[in-house]
Amino acid sequence: MSKATTVSISFGSEEAAKHFMHWLCGSGEQEYWQWMEAREDEEKGDITAVTLNYDFKKHKITTELGRVTDEE
Secondary structure (H helix, E strand, O other): OOOOOOOOOOOOOOOHHHHHHHHHHHHHHHHHHHHHHHHHOOOOOEEEEEEEEEEEOOOOEEEEEOOOOOOO
């Protein structure tokens, strides 16, 4: 299994960071999963963050890997 990797995004203000997290929590997740469905057609294994856990106070998102589509 691969080692966990962190992606960091900096915003100019707390308000901007909160807006991004709310967008991701809302429509952004669905757009990501649509994108990843196509990637899963090309690659095997757990490559998709299927669960996103939001901590709005710490501005942190943790994920759990899996697949959007069932692997055959």
